Amino acid sequence: MAANSAASLLSVLRPCRILSTGIHLPPAVDSTTIEKAHGLPEGWSLKHSGVSVRHQVINENVADLGAKAGQHALENAGLSLSDIDVLITAGGSFDQIIPSQAALTLAMMPGGEDARCEAFHINTTCLSFVSAFALAADKLQLPGVKYVLVVASEVASKNIGPENWETLTLFGDGAAAMVLEYTEDPNCGLVTHMHKHYTEGIRSAQIPGGGASKCFADYPFSSELHHFQMDGRELLRLTLKYLPGFMEDFFKKGGTTWPEVTWTIPHQASKTGLGIIPKLAEIAPAQVVNILEHSGNCISASIPMGIHELMSNDKIQSGDTVLLCGTSAGYAIGSLLYQHG
Numbered sequence: 030m031a032a033n034s035a036a037s038l039l040s041v042l043r044p045c046r047i048l049s050t051g052i053h054l055p056p057a058v059d060s061t062t063i064e065k066a067h068g069l070p071e072g073w074s075l076k077h078s079g080v081s082v083r084h085q086v087i088n089e090n091v092a093d094l095g096a097k098a099g100q101h102a103l104e105n106a107g108l109s110l111s112d113i114d115v116l117i118t119a120g121g122s123f124d125q126i127i128p129s130q131a132a133l134t135l136a137m138m139p140g141g142e143d144a145r146c147e148a149f150h151i152n153t154t155c156l157s158f159v160s161a162f163a164l165a166a167d168k169l170q171l172p173g174v175k176y177v178l179v180v181a182s183e184v185a186s187k188n189i190g191p192e193n194w195e196t197l198t199l200f201g202d203g204a205a206a207m208v209l210e211y212t213e214d215p216n217c218g219l220v221t222h223m224h225k226h227y228t229e230g231i232r233s234a235q236i237p238g239g240g241a242s243k244c245f246a247d248y249p250f251s252s253e254l255h256h257f258q259m260d261g262r263e264l265l266r267l268t269l270k271y272l273p274g275f276m277e278d279f280f281k282k283g284g285t286t287w288p289e290v291t292w293t294i295p296h297q298a299s300k301t302g303l304g305i306i307p308k309l310a311e312i313a314p315a316q317v318v319n320i321l322e323h324s325g326n327c328i329s330a331s332i333p334m335g336i337h338e339l340m341s342n343d344k345i346q347s348g349d350t351v352l353l354c355g356t357s358a359g360y361a362i363g364s365l366l367y368q369h370g
Contacts, residue, residue, distance in 0.1 A: 038348060039285055039368055043166035043219040046212040046370055047345075048176070050337040051101025053094050054084040054203045054324070063198055067191045074198035075322070079300025083201030083325030085186040091122045091130060094204035095182030096137035102178065102206035110140040113208075114174045116148040117165055119157035119181040120329040121358075123150075134180060154234075155296050155357040156224065157181060157329035159365050162209070162353065166219040169211040180206040183328040188236060190256030199299065200257075201325030205333035217370025220350070221283035223363065227271055230360025233263045265301060267360050273309065275362045276354075283366050285350070288312055290366070292345065294335035296355025297321040331355075345369050 059082050060074035075081050086094070095118060103109060118131040125133070131148040135141045153160045158181040165177040182204035189196050212218065237243055238254030248254055280286050287293075287310040295306055295317065303321060307314045318335040327334060332353050339345045347370055354364040 037289070038216045039220045039283065039350065039366075041215060041218040041220055041368055043170060044212050044215060045166045045169045045218040046210050046214070047336070047340065047367070048208040048210045049102050049106035050208075050333065050340045051098045051103070051105055051206045052204070052334060052337045053097035053101060055086045055089055055094065056084060057082050058085045060198060067197065069194060069198070073194065077300070078195060078198040079303070079321050080198055080201070080325045082323050084203050086184055086202050091120070091124045091182045091184050092133040092137045094184065094202065095130075095134040095180040095206070096141075098182065098204035098206040099134065099138055099178055099180045102208050106208040108176065108208065110138055110144050110146075113144075113146050113176050113178045115165065115168050115177045116146050117151060117161045117177065117179045118148070119151045119161035119179060120183050121152055121154040121157065122183045122185065122328065130182075134182065153224070153357055153361065153363070154359070155298070155328050155331075155355055156361060156363040158332050159222075159353050159355065159363045160224065162207070162365055162367075163219065163222040165209045169209065175211050177209045178206060179209060179333070180204065181330040181333050183330045185257070185326075185328055188255070188257050190252045192252055192256070193259070195261055196257055196259050199326050201327050203324060203327045203330050203334065205330050205337050207333055207336060212370065214370045216348075217368060220285075220366040220368050221279065222365045223275070223279045223282060224361060225275060225363075226359050226361045227267065228359065230263065230267045233267065233360055234259045234358035261299060264356065264360070265299075268302065268356055268362075269305075272356075272362060276309075276364070279364050279366075285366070287352070289350070290316075290352045291349040292316060292318065292339060293352045293354065294318045294332055294339070296357075297324065297326050297331040297335075298356060299326070
């Protein structure tokens with residue numbers, strides 16, 4: 030019997046159920062193409078970033094990807110956009126500053142011109158989907174809210190410069206979505222959620238330019254200001270420093286332990302980061318969803334892509350628990366524990 034299945038159900042804080050998922054990926058780009066184009070040694074990407082294939086947009090934007098993933102999730106649920114009470118878009122990518130990415134995505138969806146649902150955007154960078162899941166679960170506790178559509182869509186390739194081989198080969202574009210529904214089943218839903226910031230790492234992952242402090246009018250484009258900057262070693266140091274204590278507090282709050290969790294879906298941050306999870310958690314590698322090699326790091330879309338991987342293969346059964354966890358720019362750590370019913 031799976032860990033935390035019917036024999037050992039946890040106490041659910043916010044009843045809700047993952048009804049369906051959806052995904053949309055732009056064309057695939059293999060690592061040899063990137064390596065040849067930028068003069069990298071053959072095999073460098075797979076060895077150092079752990080990525081052999083990622084996806085990159087040609088003509089699509091963030092809203093295009095998100096709208097298609099959202100529609101896929103709706104079709105898998107047997108619903109239309111008119112059934113949705115709340116739309117939450119999630120991610121660090123955006124097509125324009127105003128209006129909200131939620132409005133842009135909604136407008137691209139079939140029936141979007143007639144939709145009147147509440148719609149808003151969440152940006153906690155790589156943890157945006159986890160934050161949106163928690164907010165969606167909260168929304169479903171309100172009268173009259175039955176279905177929430179959460180869409181995580183990311184276009185990382187537009188802000189990645191060739192000067193940093195690690196980021197150049199690591200990141201991919203893509204979108205994934207989830208329909209979350211209200212349920213009266215007290216054993217299905219959000220068990221616990223925790224998100225903490227450690228501003229010691231505020232400069233470890235950033236795009237310094239383009240905002241009010243360094244606007245384009247005063248700071249013309251430069252790779253130092255407007256390409257994504259990441260210090261992978263510093264992020265790993267912060268993770269090793271803070272993650273063990275964070276997870277200990279998280280599981281105490283949830284009333285369980287990591288080895289008892291059925292599935293762990295981490296943000297696909299890096300090859301090294303994914304490699305330490307089974308050892309830290311004391312779980313089998315097969316319990317950790319690892320899609321990095323064939324999708325790259327898709328920022329906030331990575332975790333729902335992992336959920337879609339399990340759901341589309343019928344790997345999440347009633348009573349199973351699913352841990353969503355990761356880190357984000359800022360520096361932050363976040364986790365959410367969901368129990369399926």
